[in-house]
Amino acid sequence: MQTVKMVVTGPFSSGKTEFIGSVSEIDVVATERKITGTGEKEIKDATTVAMDFGRITVDEDLVLYLFGTPGQKRFDFMWEILSEGMLGFIVMIDSARPETFREARSILQTFRAYAPTPYVVAANKQDMEDAWEIEDMRNALRLDPKVKLLPCVATDLKSVKSVLLELLYSILAEMESGG
Amino acid sequence: MALNGNLRDFTVTQLLNLINLASKTGTLVIEGPNETAQVAFRDGKLAHAMIGRENSGLATILHSGKLLNVSQYRAIQQRAGHVNDKELGLLLINAGYLSQEDILQSLQKNFMGVIRQLFTWVEGFFRFENDKLPPEDQINVRLDLENLIIEGSRQLREWEQLQDEIPSLEMALKFTDRPGADLKNVNLSVEEWRVVSYITPKNKISQIAKATKMDDMEIRRIVYGLIQAGLVEITRPEGAAPALAPDMFPTQDTGEQKSLINRLINRISSI
Numbered sequence A: 001m002q003t004v005k006m007v008v009t010g011p012f013s014s015g016k017t018e019f020i021g022s023v024s025e026i027d028v029v030a031t032e033r034k035i036t037g038t039g040e041k042e043i044k045d046a047t048t049v050a051m052d053f054g055r056i057t058v059d060e061d062l063v064l065y066l067f068g069t070p071g072q073k074r075f076d077f078m079w080e081i082l083s084e085g086m087l088g089f090i091v092m093i094d095s096a097r098p099e100t101f102r103e104a105r106s107i108l109q110t111f112r113a114y115a116p117t118p119y120v121v122a123a124n125k126q127d128m129e130d131a132w133e134i135e136d137m138r139n140a141l142r143l144d145p146k147v148k149l150l151p152c153v154a155t156d157l158k159s160v161k162s163v164l165l166e167l168l169y170s171i172l173a174e175m176e177s178g179g
Numbered sequence B: 001m002a003l004n005g006n007l008r009d010f011t012v013t014q015l016l017n018l019i020n021l022a023s024k025t026g027t028l029v030i031e032g033p034n035e036t037a038q039v040a041f042r043d044g045k046l047a048h049a050m051i052g053r054e055n056s057g058l059a060t061i062l063h064s065g066k067l068l069n070v071s072q073y074r075a076i077q078q079r080a081g082h083v084n085d086k087e088l089g090l091l092l093i094n095a096g097y098l099s100q101e102d103i104l105q106s107l108q109k110n111f112m113g114v115i116r117q118l119f120t121w122v123e124g125f126f127r128f129e130n131d132k133l134p135p136e137d138q139i140n141v142r143l144d145l146e147n148l149i150i151e152g153s154r155q156l157r158e159w160e161q162l163q164d165e166i167p168s169l170e171m172a173l174k175f176t177d178r179p180g181a182d183l184k185n186v187n188l189s190v191e192e193w194r195v196v197s198y199i200t201p202k203n204k205i206s207q208i209a210k211a212t213k214m215d216d217m218e219i220r221r222i223v224y225g226l227i228q229a230g231l232v233e234i235t236r237p238e239g240a241a242p243a244l245a246p247d248m249f250p251t252q253d254t255g256e257q258k259s260l261i262n263r264l265i266n267r268i269s270s271i
Helices: A016-023 A077-083 A098-114 A134-141 A157-176 B012-021 B058-064 B070-079 B085-094 B100-119 B146-165 B190-196 B205-211 B216-228 B254-270
Strands: A002-009 A029-034 A046-059 A062-068 A088-094 A119-124 A149-151 B004-006 B026-031 B036-042 B045-051 B125-130 B172-175 B232-235
Touching: A002 A016, A002 A077, A002 A098, A002 B254, A016 A046, A016 A062, A016 A088, A016 A157, A046 B254, A062 B254, A077 A098, A088 A098, A088 A157, A098 A119, A098 A134, A098 B146, A119 A134, A119 A157, A134 A149, A149 A157, A157 B254, B012 B026, B012 B100, B012 B125, B012 B146, B036 B100, B045 B100, B058 B070, B058 B085, B058 B100, B085 B100, B100 B146, B146 B216, B172 B205, B190 B216, B205 B216, B216 B232
Parallel strands: A002 A062, A002 A088, A088 A119, A119 A149
Antiparallel strands: A029 A046, A046 A062, B004 B125, B026 B036, B026 B125, B036 B045, B172 B232
Protein backbone atom coordinates (compact mmCIF):
# COMPACT_ATOMS: atom_id res chain seq x y z
CA MET A 1 0.00 0.00 0.00
CA GLN A 2 1.38 3.42 -1.01
CA THR A 3 0.56 6.53 0.96
CA VAL A 4 0.96 10.23 0.23
CA LYS A 5 0.03 13.21 2.33
CA MET A 6 -1.11 16.79 2.09
CA VAL A 7 -1.19 19.35 4.86
CA VAL A 8 -3.96 21.84 5.59
CA THR A 9 -2.70 24.78 7.60
CA GLY A 10 -3.82 28.28 8.53
CA PRO A 11 -4.58 30.51 11.51
CA PHE A 12 -6.83 29.63 14.43
CA SER A 13 -10.48 29.10 13.38
CA SER A 14 -9.83 29.37 9.65
CA GLY A 15 -11.76 26.15 8.93
CA LYS A 16 -9.07 23.47 8.61
CA THR A 17 -10.94 20.78 10.56
CA GLU A 18 -14.16 21.41 8.56
CA PHE A 19 -12.19 21.29 5.29
CA ILE A 20 -10.76 17.84 6.05
CA GLY A 21 -14.09 16.66 7.48
CA SER A 22 -15.92 17.55 4.24
CA VAL A 23 -13.83 15.29 2.06
CA SER A 24 -12.47 12.57 4.36
CA GLU A 25 -14.01 9.13 4.03
CA ILE A 26 -13.47 8.48 7.73
CA ASP A 27 -14.59 10.67 10.59
CA VAL A 28 -11.77 13.13 11.12
CA VAL A 29 -9.48 11.97 13.89
CA ALA A 30 -9.45 15.31 15.66
CA THR A 31 -7.39 16.26 18.68
CA GLU A 32 -9.63 19.07 19.83
CA ARG A 33 -9.67 20.46 23.34
CA LYS A 34 -11.99 22.93 24.98
CA ILE A 35 -10.70 26.48 24.73
CA THR A 36 -9.88 28.19 28.00
CA GLY A 37 -8.71 31.63 26.75
CA THR A 38 -11.55 34.20 26.90
CA GLY A 39 -10.69 35.92 23.59
CA GLU A 40 -10.40 32.68 21.66
CA LYS A 41 -13.52 31.19 23.34
CA GLU A 42 -15.58 33.99 21.83
CA ILE A 43 -14.67 32.61 18.39
CA LYS A 44 -15.19 28.88 19.01
CA ASP A 45 -15.45 26.38 21.88
CA ALA A 46 -12.82 23.79 20.91
CA THR A 47 -9.57 23.91 18.94
CA THR A 48 -7.07 21.48 17.43
CA VAL A 49 -4.05 20.97 19.66
CA ALA A 50 -1.99 18.32 17.85
CA MET A 51 -3.41 17.58 14.41
CA ASP A 52 -6.48 16.53 12.45
CA PHE A 53 -6.30 13.45 10.34
CA GLY A 54 -8.45 12.48 7.35
CA ARG A 55 -8.15 9.83 4.67
CA ILE A 56 -9.15 9.35 1.03
CA THR A 57 -8.64 5.88 -0.43
CA VAL A 58 -7.69 6.27 -4.09
CA ASP A 59 -7.56 2.59 -5.02
CA GLU A 60 -6.28 -0.70 -3.62
CA ASP A 61 -2.70 0.54 -3.69
CA LEU A 62 -2.90 4.24 -2.87
CA VAL A 63 -4.19 6.28 0.05
CA LEU A 64 -4.10 10.06 0.50
CA TYR A 65 -3.80 11.33 4.05
CA LEU A 66 -4.85 14.84 4.95
CA PHE A 67 -3.25 16.39 8.01
CA GLY A 68 -4.60 19.54 9.60
CA THR A 69 -2.21 21.59 11.71
CA PRO A 70 -3.12 23.28 14.97
CA GLY A 71 -3.80 26.96 14.27
CA GLN A 72 -2.62 28.50 17.50
CA LYS A 73 0.98 29.64 17.44
CA ARG A 74 1.84 27.96 20.72
CA PHE A 75 1.42 24.57 19.01
CA ASP A 76 3.68 25.47 16.08
CA PHE A 77 6.26 22.83 17.11
CA MET A 78 3.88 20.38 15.36
CA TRP A 79 4.09 22.18 12.02
CA GLU A 80 7.56 21.03 10.97
CA ILE A 81 6.80 17.43 11.96
CA LEU A 82 3.58 17.44 9.94
CA SER A 83 5.20 19.06 6.91
CA GLU A 84 7.78 16.31 6.43
CA GLY A 85 7.29 14.48 3.13
CA MET A 86 4.11 16.31 2.15
CA LEU A 87 3.10 16.50 -1.52
CA GLY A 88 1.84 20.03 -1.05
CA PHE A 89 -0.08 22.21 1.35
CA ILE A 90 -3.17 24.36 1.57
CA VAL A 91 -3.25 27.57 3.58
CA MET A 92 -6.78 28.23 4.84
CA ILE A 93 -7.73 31.82 5.57
CA ASP A 94 -10.94 33.12 7.10
CA SER A 95 -12.09 35.67 4.49
CA ALA A 96 -14.22 37.45 7.09
CA ARG A 97 -11.47 37.99 9.68
CA PRO A 98 -8.88 40.34 8.18
CA GLU A 99 -7.15 40.54 11.56
CA THR A 100 -5.85 37.01 10.86
CA PHE A 101 -4.38 37.82 7.41
CA ARG A 102 -1.00 38.83 8.80
CA GLU A 103 -0.70 35.59 10.76
CA ALA A 104 -1.76 33.63 7.67
CA ARG A 105 1.06 35.24 5.70
CA SER A 106 3.52 34.34 8.43
CA ILE A 107 2.29 30.68 8.47
CA LEU A 108 2.58 30.56 4.67
CA GLN A 109 6.18 31.77 4.81
CA THR A 110 7.03 29.32 7.59
CA PHE A 111 5.71 26.37 5.58
CA ARG A 112 7.51 27.55 2.45
CA ALA A 113 10.71 27.55 4.47
CA TYR A 114 10.07 24.03 5.83
CA ALA A 115 9.42 22.55 2.40
CA PRO A 116 9.32 24.35 -0.93
CA THR A 117 6.47 22.15 -2.18
CA PRO A 118 3.57 23.49 -4.28
CA TYR A 119 0.77 25.15 -2.34
CA VAL A 120 -2.53 26.96 -2.79
CA VAL A 121 -4.28 29.51 -0.59
CA ALA A 122 -7.96 28.90 0.17
CA ALA A 123 -10.06 31.98 0.97
CA ASN A 124 -12.54 30.22 3.25
CA LYS A 125 -15.99 31.39 4.47
CA GLN A 126 -16.71 33.08 1.16
CA ASP A 127 -20.40 32.43 1.88
CA MET A 128 -20.33 34.91 4.75
CA GLU A 129 -21.75 38.36 4.24
CA ASP A 130 -18.64 40.20 5.39
CA ALA A 131 -16.17 38.00 3.47
CA TRP A 132 -13.48 39.95 1.61
CA GLU A 133 -13.29 39.86 -2.18
CA ILE A 134 -10.59 37.55 -3.53
CA GLU A 135 -8.57 40.31 -5.20
CA ASP A 136 -8.74 42.47 -2.07
CA MET A 137 -7.42 39.51 -0.10
CA ARG A 138 -4.62 39.01 -2.60
CA ASN A 139 -3.56 42.61 -2.10
CA ALA A 140 -3.86 42.44 1.69
CA LEU A 141 -1.87 39.20 1.83
CA ARG A 142 0.63 40.58 -0.70
CA LEU A 143 0.40 37.36 -2.70
CA ASP A 144 2.23 37.04 -5.98
CA PRO A 145 -0.21 36.93 -8.94
CA LYS A 146 1.15 33.45 -9.72
CA VAL A 147 -0.03 32.06 -6.36
CA LYS A 148 -3.43 30.37 -6.59
CA LEU A 149 -5.87 32.09 -4.23
CA LEU A 150 -9.10 30.12 -4.41
CA PRO A 151 -12.57 30.94 -3.09
CA CYS A 152 -13.66 28.25 -0.64
CA VAL A 153 -16.44 27.17 1.69
CA ALA A 154 -14.92 24.43 3.85
CA THR A 155 -18.30 22.83 4.65
CA ASP A 156 -19.14 22.44 0.94
CA LEU A 157 -17.73 19.28 -0.66
CA LYS A 158 -17.66 20.75 -4.18
CA SER A 159 -15.64 23.72 -3.01
CA VAL A 160 -13.18 21.55 -1.03
CA LYS A 161 -12.70 19.22 -4.01
CA SER A 162 -11.94 22.19 -6.22
CA VAL A 163 -9.19 23.40 -3.85
CA LEU A 164 -7.62 19.92 -3.62
CA LEU A 165 -7.73 19.53 -7.41
CA GLU A 166 -6.07 22.91 -7.94
CA LEU A 167 -3.25 21.83 -5.63
CA LEU A 168 -2.86 18.56 -7.53
CA TYR A 169 -2.78 20.46 -10.84
CA SER A 170 -0.02 22.66 -9.41
CA ILE A 171 1.97 19.58 -8.37
CA LEU A 172 1.51 18.08 -11.85
CA ALA A 173 2.60 21.36 -13.48
CA GLU A 174 5.68 21.45 -11.23
CA MET A 175 6.55 17.88 -12.28
CA GLU A 176 6.13 18.71 -15.93
CA SER A 177 8.34 21.77 -15.61
CA GLY A 178 10.99 19.50 -14.13
CA GLY A 179 10.75 20.90 -10.54
CA MET B 1 22.26 24.15 42.37
CA ALA B 2 23.54 27.18 40.43
CA LEU B 3 21.17 28.88 38.00
CA ASN B 4 21.92 27.70 34.49
CA GLY B 5 20.09 26.94 31.28
CA ASN B 6 19.40 27.92 27.70
CA LEU B 7 18.43 31.35 26.38
CA ARG B 8 15.61 29.68 24.47
CA ASP B 9 13.94 28.98 27.81
CA PHE B 10 14.95 32.14 29.69
CA THR B 11 15.60 35.38 27.85
CA VAL B 12 18.28 37.84 28.96
CA THR B 13 15.50 40.22 30.07
CA GLN B 14 13.95 37.51 32.28
CA LEU B 15 17.36 36.74 33.80
CA LEU B 16 17.97 40.43 34.57
CA ASN B 17 14.54 40.63 36.15
CA LEU B 18 15.31 37.67 38.39
CA ILE B 19 18.69 39.07 39.43
CA ASN B 20 17.11 42.45 40.12
CA LEU B 21 14.24 41.06 42.21
CA ALA B 22 16.48 38.72 44.21
CA SER B 23 19.18 41.45 44.63
CA LYS B 24 21.77 38.89 43.60
CA THR B 25 25.54 39.32 43.69
CA GLY B 26 27.55 37.33 41.18
CA THR B 27 28.43 36.97 37.51
CA LEU B 28 26.14 35.91 34.70
CA VAL B 29 28.14 34.07 32.05
CA ILE B 30 26.44 33.67 28.67
CA GLU B 31 28.04 31.49 26.02
CA GLY B 32 26.65 32.75 22.73
CA PRO B 33 27.17 31.21 19.29
CA ASN B 34 30.39 33.20 18.70
CA GLU B 35 31.41 34.89 21.93
CA THR B 36 31.09 34.65 25.69
CA ALA B 37 29.68 37.51 27.74
CA GLN B 38 30.30 38.12 31.43
CA VAL B 39 28.00 40.44 33.33
CA ALA B 40 28.64 41.11 37.00
CA PHE B 41 26.06 42.29 39.53
CA ARG B 42 26.32 43.54 43.09
CA ASP B 43 23.13 43.47 45.20
CA GLY B 44 21.00 43.24 42.05
CA LYS B 45 22.68 46.21 40.36
CA LEU B 46 24.86 46.10 37.25
CA ALA B 47 28.55 46.32 38.18
CA HIS B 48 30.46 45.34 35.05
CA ALA B 49 29.78 43.87 31.60
CA MET B 50 31.91 42.64 28.76
CA ILE B 51 31.67 40.49 25.67
CA GLY B 52 34.76 38.51 24.77
CA ARG B 53 38.14 39.47 26.18
CA GLU B 54 39.16 42.19 23.76
CA ASN B 55 38.08 45.84 23.80
CA SER B 56 37.01 45.65 27.43
CA GLY B 57 39.90 47.65 28.96
CA LEU B 58 39.33 51.17 30.27
CA ALA B 59 41.58 52.81 27.65
CA THR B 60 39.70 51.15 24.81
CA ILE B 61 36.31 52.10 26.31
CA LEU B 62 37.39 55.73 26.77
CA HIS B 63 38.79 55.84 23.25
CA SER B 64 35.61 54.44 21.69
CA GLY B 65 33.63 56.92 23.82
CA LYS B 66 35.77 59.71 22.25
CA LEU B 67 37.21 60.74 25.63
CA LEU B 68 40.70 59.85 24.42
CA ASN B 69 42.00 60.72 20.98
CA VAL B 70 44.07 58.30 18.90
CA SER B 71 47.46 59.63 19.98
CA GLN B 72 46.48 59.61 23.68
CA TYR B 73 45.17 56.08 23.31
CA ARG B 74 48.38 54.92 21.60
CA ALA B 75 50.53 56.62 24.24
CA ILE B 76 48.61 54.87 27.02
CA GLN B 77 48.91 51.50 25.27
CA GLN B 78 52.70 51.99 24.90
CA ARG B 79 53.59 53.58 28.22
CA ALA B 80 50.91 52.38 30.59
CA GLY B 81 50.07 49.01 29.10
CA HIS B 82 51.00 47.28 32.35
CA VAL B 83 48.78 49.33 34.70
CA ASN B 84 45.34 48.08 35.59
CA ASP B 85 42.06 49.93 34.96
CA LYS B 86 41.82 51.44 38.46
CA GLU B 87 45.40 52.71 38.32
CA LEU B 88 44.87 54.11 34.82
CA GLY B 89 41.68 55.86 35.94
CA LEU B 90 43.54 57.48 38.84
CA LEU B 91 46.40 58.54 36.54
CA LEU B 92 44.00 60.20 34.10
CA ILE B 93 42.10 61.99 36.89
CA ASN B 94 45.29 63.15 38.64
CA ALA B 95 46.74 64.36 35.35
CA GLY B 96 43.60 66.42 34.81
CA TYR B 97 42.64 64.71 31.56
CA LEU B 98 39.32 63.41 32.79
CA SER B 99 37.05 63.61 35.84
CA GLN B 100 35.82 60.63 37.82
CA GLU B 101 32.33 61.34 36.47
CA ASP B 102 33.59 61.22 32.86
CA ILE B 103 35.10 57.81 33.46
CA LEU B 104 32.06 56.38 35.26
CA GLN B 105 29.63 57.71 32.63
CA SER B 106 31.72 56.25 29.84
CA LEU B 107 31.85 52.86 31.57
CA GLN B 108 28.09 52.92 32.25
CA LYS B 109 27.41 53.71 28.60
CA ASN B 110 29.67 50.88 27.50
CA PHE B 111 28.14 48.34 29.92
CA MET B 112 24.62 49.34 28.86
CA GLY B 113 25.69 48.83 25.23
CA VAL B 114 26.86 45.32 26.14
CA ILE B 115 23.48 44.55 27.75
CA ARG B 116 21.63 45.91 24.69
CA GLN B 117 23.72 43.64 22.51
CA LEU B 118 22.85 40.71 24.77
CA PHE B 119 19.13 41.41 24.27
CA THR B 120 19.60 40.31 20.65
CA TRP B 121 21.07 36.96 21.68
CA VAL B 122 18.44 34.27 21.37
CA GLU B 123 20.72 31.25 21.31
CA GLY B 124 23.25 30.27 23.97
CA PHE B 125 23.79 28.78 27.38
CA PHE B 126 23.92 30.78 30.57
CA ARG B 127 25.05 30.17 34.14
CA PHE B 128 24.99 32.43 37.15
CA GLU B 129 28.10 32.18 39.32
CA ASN B 130 27.05 33.23 42.78
CA ASP B 131 29.17 35.81 44.59
CA LYS B 132 31.73 35.93 41.78
CA LEU B 133 32.64 39.55 41.03
CA PRO B 134 35.00 41.00 38.42
CA PRO B 135 38.69 41.24 39.43
CA GLU B 136 39.50 44.00 41.94
CA ASP B 137 41.61 45.89 39.40
CA GLN B 138 38.58 46.68 37.20
CA ILE B 139 36.32 49.66 37.84
CA ASN B 140 32.77 48.71 38.79
CA VAL B 141 29.65 50.84 38.42
CA ARG B 142 26.34 50.63 40.24
CA LEU B 143 23.52 50.81 37.75
CA ASP B 144 19.82 50.10 38.42
CA LEU B 145 18.44 47.39 36.15
CA GLU B 146 14.82 48.58 35.91
CA ASN B 147 15.25 50.79 32.84
CA LEU B 148 17.31 48.15 31.07
CA ILE B 149 14.64 45.54 31.80
CA ILE B 150 11.91 47.78 30.35
CA GLU B 151 14.08 48.39 27.27
CA GLY B 152 14.74 44.66 26.98
CA SER B 153 11.04 43.81 27.20
CA ARG B 154 10.30 46.32 24.46
CA GLN B 155 13.02 44.79 22.30
CA LEU B 156 11.68 41.29 23.01
CA ARG B 157 8.21 42.27 21.80
CA GLU B 158 9.75 43.77 18.68
CA TRP B 159 11.77 40.58 18.18
CA GLU B 160 8.63 38.42 18.45
CA GLN B 161 6.81 40.64 16.00
CA LEU B 162 9.71 40.53 13.53
CA GLN B 163 9.87 36.75 13.84
CA ASP B 164 6.19 36.57 12.98
CA GLU B 165 6.76 38.72 9.91
CA ILE B 166 9.97 36.99 8.78
CA PRO B 167 9.89 33.49 10.29
CA SER B 168 12.87 32.13 8.36
CA LEU B 169 16.13 33.70 7.24
CA GLU B 170 16.66 30.82 4.81
CA MET B 171 14.47 32.54 2.23
CA ALA B 172 15.70 35.02 -0.38
CA LEU B 173 14.50 38.50 -1.38
CA LYS B 174 13.62 39.96 -4.73
CA PHE B 175 12.61 43.44 -5.80
CA THR B 176 8.89 43.77 -6.42
CA ASP B 177 7.85 44.10 -10.04
CA ARG B 178 5.61 47.04 -9.27
CA PRO B 179 6.85 48.61 -6.06
CA GLY B 180 4.13 50.26 -4.01
CA ALA B 181 6.39 53.20 -3.23
CA ASP B 182 7.82 55.79 -5.59
CA LEU B 183 11.52 54.91 -5.67
CA LYS B 184 12.48 58.54 -6.26
CA ASN B 185 11.05 59.50 -2.90
CA VAL B 186 12.49 56.62 -0.91
CA ASN B 187 15.24 57.58 1.51
CA LEU B 188 17.28 54.60 2.61
CA SER B 189 19.76 54.55 5.47
CA VAL B 190 23.35 53.37 4.98
CA GLU B 191 22.45 49.98 6.51
CA GLU B 192 19.43 49.62 4.23
CA TRP B 193 21.57 50.38 1.17
CA ARG B 194 24.08 47.75 2.29
CA VAL B 195 21.29 45.17 2.45
CA VAL B 196 19.74 46.35 -0.83
CA SER B 197 23.06 45.89 -2.61
CA TYR B 198 22.95 42.16 -1.85
CA ILE B 199 19.31 41.56 -2.83
CA THR B 200 18.97 38.89 -5.48
CA PRO B 201 17.01 35.63 -5.39
CA LYS B 202 20.40 33.87 -5.22
CA ASN B 203 21.18 35.25 -1.76
CA LYS B 204 19.39 33.96 1.33
CA ILE B 205 18.58 36.55 4.01
CA SER B 206 20.98 34.73 6.36
CA GLN B 207 23.77 35.15 3.78
CA ILE B 208 23.00 38.88 3.43
CA ALA B 209 23.17 39.19 7.23
CA LYS B 210 26.56 37.50 7.25
CA ALA B 211 27.92 39.66 4.43
CA THR B 212 26.72 42.87 6.07
CA LYS B 213 27.78 41.70 9.57
CA MET B 214 24.27 42.12 10.98
CA ASP B 215 22.68 39.98 13.66
CA ASP B 216 19.26 38.31 13.27
CA MET B 217 17.41 41.24 14.81
CA GLU B 218 19.10 43.91 12.69
CA ILE B 219 18.60 42.08 9.39
CA ARG B 220 14.97 41.25 10.22
CA ARG B 221 14.31 44.91 11.12
CA ILE B 222 15.73 46.16 7.84
CA VAL B 223 14.07 43.51 5.69
CA TYR B 224 10.75 44.19 7.43
CA GLY B 225 11.09 47.90 6.62
CA LEU B 226 11.86 47.17 2.97
CA ILE B 227 8.88 44.78 2.72
CA GLN B 228 6.57 47.35 4.36
CA ALA B 229 7.77 49.99 1.89
CA GLY B 230 6.73 47.63 -0.91
CA LEU B 231 10.26 47.51 -2.30
CA VAL B 232 11.01 43.82 -1.86
CA GLU B 233 9.25 40.55 -1.30
CA ILE B 234 10.29 37.20 0.09
CA THR B 235 10.96 34.48 -2.43
CA ARG B 236 12.39 30.97 -2.60
CA PRO B 237 16.17 31.06 -3.04
CA GLU B 238 17.39 30.25 -6.52
CA GLY B 239 19.21 26.96 -6.68
CA ALA B 240 17.30 25.69 -3.63
CA ALA B 241 16.27 22.07 -3.40
CA PRO B 242 13.71 21.18 -6.07
CA ALA B 243 10.08 21.80 -5.12
CA LEU B 244 9.31 18.11 -5.37
CA ALA B 245 11.58 16.19 -3.02
CA PRO B 246 12.07 12.46 -3.43
CA ASP B 247 10.54 11.62 -0.02
CA MET B 248 7.14 13.02 -1.06
CA PHE B 249 6.44 10.04 -3.27
CA PRO B 250 6.50 6.36 -2.41
CA THR B 251 8.29 5.77 -5.72
CA GLN B 252 11.30 7.42 -7.38
CA ASP B 253 10.13 6.73 -10.93
CA THR B 254 8.85 10.02 -12.42
CA GLY B 255 6.42 8.19 -14.70
CA GLU B 256 4.88 6.44 -11.71
CA GLN B 257 4.83 9.71 -9.79
CA LYS B 258 2.80 11.38 -12.55
CA SER B 259 0.49 8.40 -12.69
CA LEU B 260 0.00 8.65 -8.93
CA ILE B 261 -1.01 12.33 -9.17
CA ASN B 262 -3.39 11.57 -12.03
CA ARG B 263 -4.99 8.79 -9.97
CA LEU B 264 -5.43 11.25 -7.11
CA ILE B 265 -7.02 13.78 -9.49
CA ASN B 266 -9.42 11.17 -10.85
CA ARG B 267 -10.36 9.95 -7.39
CA ILE B 268 -11.04 13.41 -5.97
CA SER B 269 -13.01 14.42 -9.05
CA SER B 270 -15.22 11.39 -8.54
CA ILE B 271 -16.06 12.02 -4.87
